[in-house]
Amino acid sequence: MPRLLFSVLLLLAINAAAEPLLLTGEVAARNSQVFVAPQADSWMVQIAWMVEEGERVEPGDAVVQYDTASISANLEQLEATLRKVRAESRRNDLVQDLALREAQHALQIAELTLKKARLDAGIPRELLSELQYEQYQLALTRALNGEVEAKKALAVKEKDVAAEKQRNQVLIAGAENELRRVQVMLDNMTQRTDRAGTAMYVDHPWTRQKIREGDSVQRGFSVLEIPSTDDLHIRAWLNEVDIARIADQQPVTIRFDAMPSVTLAGRVERIGNQAEPKQHWGGSGYIDVSIRFADEPEQTLLPGMSVQVEVAEESP
Template sequence: MAEADPRIDESETTAATEKGTPEGSDTKQEKRRKRKKLVLMILMPLLILAGIGWYWLSLQGKVSTDNAYVKQDSVSITAEITGPIAEVFVKEGDQVKAGDPLFRIDPEPYRIALEDANAALAEAQANVTALASDADLSGTDISAAREDIAFAQSRFERQQALWERGFTTKADYDAARHSVQQARESLKAAQARQSEARARLAQGAAAPGRNPRIAAAEARKAKAELDLRRTSITAPLSGQVAQAARLQVGQMALTGLPMLEIVGQESTYVEANFKETQLDELQPGQPVRIGFDAYPGLELKGHVVSIGAGTGSEFSVLPAQNASGNWVKVTQRVPVRIAIDEDSPRKLIAGQSVEVTVRTED
């Protein structure tokens, strides 16, 4: 046994040594890496296709856009009369209720105008009273003129009889005839004065039951009272004061010039501009999820209220004119109004960017 073949022992030793060398282990690891690469090469396209399929399925029954903004009804407050601002009751960012005073224009010139209108009305009333008691209106001059005609006619007839007998002169005869003519002219003048007096007291069809002079004076007074009331400007709706830079004491308020804005807080909604290719499935009443760029994680419920009657470009100040040789078709956007169905825990500001998703399957 001790003299065994040394060649056999050396071969066994060599084989055992080769099995335990690092070169053998590297070969196995390389094979494993190749298998992993092969698996990854097969799985990656499958995973990508699965992700695309999942994303496509998730989009079914939904229409979304990030071209959407928070809208709030606002009113531009302008002065209806001209004058310097005497008092200011609000400032930028204040919350006001409908009917709250905003600012006041100096009322003194308009108070003086009201007093002048009252004086004009009193004068018109006095004139009407005087006209009602005018002698021309009573008809006394007409009666006197008729009596004068009768007397002149009788005298003329006597002079005519004497003239025919030759017992009077030509001068007396002509004087009697002239007296008759003068009496008739006096009657016509008295009748004209009576008609003129009645005309001054007449009532026109546009203001039945009132004298025109009194009606004009009353209208002037009403205008003065209206202007005086307009010196105090109040809020037409509840909301927040904005753009109040011009609201300073001493600033001249001009008719039609905006002095401030009131943004209504109770009329918040979303205006989303969808592509015209997305309108096929949109209908009023569909539920909407609203996300806010300013408040990550905040999501509110809403619903579609209405779809716009025209595209944004159609109602722009300068509508696009496509009758040109280099015309390029552009997908148009249509505004869709979305109501917010729940109260927001965060303040919503007009103009905020939002992302809306409409569930068209519902």
């Protein structure tokens, strides 16, 4: 009986080893333009419009448009704020210029008063009464002090005017910068492609459902991909328990779900180092495997096409 059990187990092992190693995968692009949800005042942005999945796009085409209602309203408010700040700045400049001219006029009066006081004080003493002479000397002293105070007042006013003008310029610059920031934000709400390709929707990182028009996504989330079809390869997933059955440069056979009659040859190009779980695939971990085509495919292949990869067993 033990010999019979051993024989059965050996037969099962041989049969398991004889079964080909099959991997599930998809056609993938090595280079893609990925569009992410842009910065906005809110941490969530809503996709108002998105190009249809599978549609061919050319450089410069709009592919994603986000809702701009709140940003447009904010932009209008900032434009009104900038107009108000500029108007207040002009009014303050006029007030400060008037105050500066008043200080300059006061100095001119003080200088003229000093000039007259010096003339009066320069009259010989013997030509004046003692009282009048002393009055002229006192007027000269007062005129000298008045000129000094007028110069000080003008210097202080000049500093005040310069500081106030600088403050106004800072306020204007701040309002202009905020307006430019929101304008750039508004411009980024329309995203355009810089390459020709086919639009592909991206899975939401939490729900694994494709992100579509009308969805609200967090800033920085990928929402759309325009893969390059110039350099395609196969991205497959290997169950971690089969890691010993695959090696670099091992030949494979590639079959396409959408084209059952098409079979292409390829080779294992890279095997990932870490297994990760895949949602709805059970509790096992799967390793990312990159496979290159043996020859340039003659068929029209698109990224995202599902494939089945049969790994050829290595000769003992």
